[in-house]
Amino acid sequence: MKIKFLNYFILVSFLSCQPKISETTEVISEIGLEKLSQNFKSPSKKYHPETWFHLNGNNISKEGLKLDLQAIKDAGLQGIHLFNKAGRTFPNVKPIKILSQEWEEMIRFAADECKRLGLKFTMQNCPGWSMTGGPWVPANEAQREVVETTYHISGGKQFQENLQIDSLYHIVDYDYKDIQLLAFPTLSGDDLKPYNPSKIETNNRLVPWQDIFSPNSKLIVTRKTTRLDKPLKEYRELGISKVKNQETWVKTSFDKEITLRSIVFPQLRHIITGTNYPRVEVAIKVEALINNKLQEITTLKIPDANWNDRRKYLTLAVPETTAKDFKFTFLGKHAIAPESIRLSAKPKLHNHEAKAAKVLRRLKKEVLYNYAENTIIKPETIINLTDKLSADGKLTWNVPEGNWTIVRFGHINMRLTNKPAVPEATGWESSKLDKVAIENHLKKGMIGNLIKDGGPIGDGKLQGLLIDSWESHVPTWTINSEDMFKEFEQRRGYSLKKYLPATMGYIVESTATTTKFLRDLRQTMDEVFIDNFFKHFATVAHEMGAEVYTEGAGGEVLPIDPMRYYGVSDIPMTEFWYPKAPSDQNEYAKPIYNAASATHLYNKPKLAAEACTQVGVKWNEHPFSVKYLIDYNFAKGVNHLVFHTFSHTPQTDVNPGSSFGGNIGFPFVRQQTWWQYMPDWIEYLSRNQYVLQQGEYVADVLWYYGDHFERPPFDLDEFPKGYRFDYLNAEILQEKISIKEDKIHVENGGDYRIIKLRDSESILLSTAKKLKELVTNGAVILGDKPKDSPSLMDDENDLEELKSITDELWGNTKIGVRQFGKGRVYWGQTIENVLQEEKIAKDVIVSEDLDINWIHRETKDAHIYFMASKEEHPVDVSLSFRIQNLSPQIWDAFTGIQQDAKVWKTTNGRTNVAVSLPENGSTIIVFSKSDAKPLASKITSNNQTILDAKTEWYQIHKTNDYSKISWDKDDVKASKSGDYTFHQTGKEVVKSIKVKKILLQNNWKLSFDKGWDTPKFIEINKLKSLTELENEAVQHYSGTITYTKTFEINELGKSKTIDLGEVANIAELWCNGKKVGVKWAPPFVFDITDKIQIGNNKLEIKVTNTWRNQLIFDNERPKNSKKTWTTARPKNNETELEKSGLIGPVVINIVD
Secondary structure (H helix, E strand, C coil): CCCCHHHHHHHHCCCCCCCCCCHHCCCCCCCCCCHHHHHHHHHCCCCCCEEEEEEEECCCCHHHHHHHHHHHHHCCCEEEEEECCCCCCCCCCEEEEEEEEHHHHHHHHHHHHHHHHHEEEEECCCCCEECCCCCCCHHEEEEEEEEEEEEEEEEEEEEECCCCCHHHCCCHHHEEEEEEEEEEECCCCCCCCCCCEEEECCCCCCCCHHHCCCCCCCEECCCCCCEEECCCHHHHCCCCCCCCCCEEEEEEEEEEEEEEEEEECCHHHHHEECCCCCCCCCCCEEEEEECCCCEEEEEEEEEEEEEEECCCEEEEEEHHHHHHHEEEECCCCEEEEECEEECCCCCCCHHHHHHHCCCCCCCCCCCCCCCCCCHHHCCCCCEEHHHHHCCCCCCEEEEEECEEEEEEEEEEEEECCCCCHHHHHEEEECCCCCCCHHHHHHHCCHHHHHCCCCCCCHHHHHHHEEECCCCCCCCCCCHHHHHHHHHHHHHCCCCCCCHHHHHHHHHEEHHHHHHHHHHHHHHHHHCCCCCHHHHHHHHHHHHHEEEEEECCCCCEEECCCHHHHHHCCCCCEECCCCCCCCCCCCCHHHHHHHHHHHHCCCCCCCCEEEEEEEECCCCCCCHHHHHHHHHHHHHHCCCCEEEEEEHHHHHCCCCCCCCCCCCEEEEEEEECCCCCCCCHHHHHHHHHHHHHHEEEEECCCEEEEECCCCCCCCCCCCCCCCCCCECCCCHHHHHHHEEEEECCEECCCCEECCCCCCCEEEECCCHHHHHHHHHHHHCCCECCCECCCCCCCHHHHHHHHHHHHHHHHHCCCCCEEECCCCEEEEEECCCHHHHHCCCCCCCCCCCCCCEEEEEEEEEEECEEEEEECCCCCCCEEEEEEEECCCCEEEECCCCCCCEEEEEEEEEEEEEEEEEEEECCCCEEEEEECCCCCCCCCCECCEEEEEEECCCCCECCCCCCCCCCEEEEECEEEEEEEEEEEEEEEEEEEEECEEEEEECCCEEEEEEECCCCCCCEEEEEEEECCCCCCCHHHHCCCCEEEEEEEEEEECCCCCCCCCCCEECCEEEEEEECCCEEECCCCCCCEEEECCCCEEEEEEEEEEEEECCCCHHHHHCCCHHHHHEECCCCCCCCCCCCCCEEEEECCCEEEECC
């Protein structure tokens, strides 16, 4: 096939009809160290986290809104994202009809309160959270999908009949519209029904094979399942799993020979057992009995899925095989539980549903077969009968001789609604492929009504609009039948019309041609989604004065470039769940690195995240519960939290109040026991977010997605430790990359050393040209030699030029490297080998035994490293950095204190810094020009190493009996007496430290808040968890317990600290009537040097626990005597209590 283009079209094949990036971004200004240091101590409000704010159902009150928003302000949060979702009726609350005038007044009140309180006001763009729809969307502007109806007829006669379509399509809501009517000679096997085996043998009799293979079995299909009409509980739980440690096999036999070409499974989420997605580690070995010998035909790998893969079947192609007996063996570590498997003679392209952009799955491009001539549609035989179809569906056609297949292509309203919304606020999802639909949704729907002059959120009150996570499947057609044809031809330069059968899995002209066409279709769909939905949404939002937050879609559930759609958003937004994602595979389900790469390369200062979305609310949550998780995601690139979620409680006399609903959502409520300590937590988060938004991200590798529009790699895919990367897409490659000072430079972004290609066996000519330009000027490239273009846009002349370029850049050996111009091209090697060959040292070295994560950012005069430990015990560790001629400082995000690192050394062009991290601890290390010198490179005491800057040194402390070292400027403090030796450049300085310990574990007075059936106060002989005390009300107490004690000091040393030991869960310390501070994370150690005095001293320790114990207790109270109310309380069989209160041991350390 040969396709000619205008020259300009060739040059912009990837970029046609796209805005220049400079239109949507701004340069991030550089910041000096002095300003960085000053701002870190007290970041401005714009660096503070935000929170989602959910109105649940019809339960809203102004009194509750006022209290909630004041609580959010007092917490130090920057603002809210307001949602109105479905929810049950709350007691003693007057229902408010959503979208009514009364409801609008509630929204006005909330927006006015936000303005009064200085809170940023953002709204989800429609009721519910998914995703852009409502009762104002007409069926003819709703989200559309292609439907095909196939007819097989005999020729040599006049055909004059109605072409029947599914009776459902005649229902008005479906809004059926024809696209095109095509006919072509019937392919071999295409008119045959699925085969029904006459005999089945197996080693696994749990599986109902006869019903599964029979095309006559009754299936019940719902949104979430495809099931046989019979109880199969055990099979549905176990699936097709091993039998006595042997792989399951099944042998199907037929009375006569059949020709097998394809196997069809239900939707992947309908066959995956449990929540084992997106990776599906299942393969099916297909064998056939040929000449009385069982021969392997192929092994079919089930492609990776996505969490919402519930709408399209999975078709696996089999090399054409004729036999009476076929054996299928199920391999792999996962189990699947299909209740329908169709064995078919129909010739289909492997995994065609994903290749046609109807669903996001791994493409399995490597599966290529030679199809027989009689199974391929010849383009010249396709007849367009559209003009012969009447408006009422009657076809009049003089059919040529032979057997013919007719396909009536149409499109329908997908009948998806915004959800979960209350009934009066529910309507169709608007089309995502048409600008007019999204514009009408915003301007004529809820937001447009609210933002009009004088409206509830008008006059500048609306500052942000949110597109929450994509949950509305994959639309495949425009609202007007011809528009998709126009979009395709305008962007690709050739007509889509004759290739429509390929979108059904037919092979048109050849496997190569069909595969290339489908790749071009995926690119077109990508561009239309981004231009007509994401970009146009932002355009309209900007007209309304709102910036746009865009949540997960591409690379997660939508088959589009996962960076470009973030590139047209103001604030890209990903998500992370607590304690884990709904998927058993957790991080595989959420592509955070794609979002982070978009943030870095499209010059967005913030990567927001829907943060700590909880599955399984227990009411035992507190800030430290999620510290490890937040820090870990900071290290992945997130730098702006939007918590999920603060739930509106309309009642003013309930505790703890509404949760999100069900058992989801981290429980932010104004009556949360620890809400008064939110500002302390927010300070920590804001300081981290501030530094992580400064300068540029530092990485060595750009990992190119490739030109196939394939699903991106997963976050946990292999990459060498000690290095970081950014993903790279075609738009950034073509528009923003150049060579600057011998590095690969991204305009308004960072500098990189290597471009790693993915799936480079076929690339576009435009990509090859750009790579040649970069290598000529000094770039280093790693990737296999391209042999073809993946697109029909590159014609025969283009392919010759492509070959010429690749022959220049690559050799023909299996492994090699070639110098070209100032750069080099590597192939057949790992990225780790190339990094070593290029003498690119690891950015960070830390022992691989430790779970410590990091991220590196660079300003004009500083390097910032955020280090986060996921170790459950304290760890002393040497961190080695690719930094020289700069001095390190330790910045404490808890306090804002910045001080020079004390234990460090330079070695082999690196700087090693030894630090002590508490359990799940984190630290910020900032390198800059300074005269500061290390105090030591190693500290020992009593023949034990306390700290050591030796590369990869570490020690984990599983007990509390070890020496802890800290500094106040240059004054060293220790937790144990002894001689401490400071080793530095061959010298040893010994410092004797005497520590006097005063144990305060006994004789405390405890007082409680009123109203919870506890005594006003109690006295205890020894500190222990409240749950171990005798009084039942005390055992179950939730709130703040005040511990008081007086003690005597006869001498004062240089410094005094108090270690509270174990605390459940937050401690506020007062000494002699003066507040010392608040700790919400271990270690619970306070400096009381300037608070303690000779003689009598009084300690007051306010310890705050969580709501769980009281909620468990309240389950036992009679209905009319309950003291709590919430929407997600513990179940009656949940009776185990959480540790609670001040447990200790409490020790005062006086250092001489």
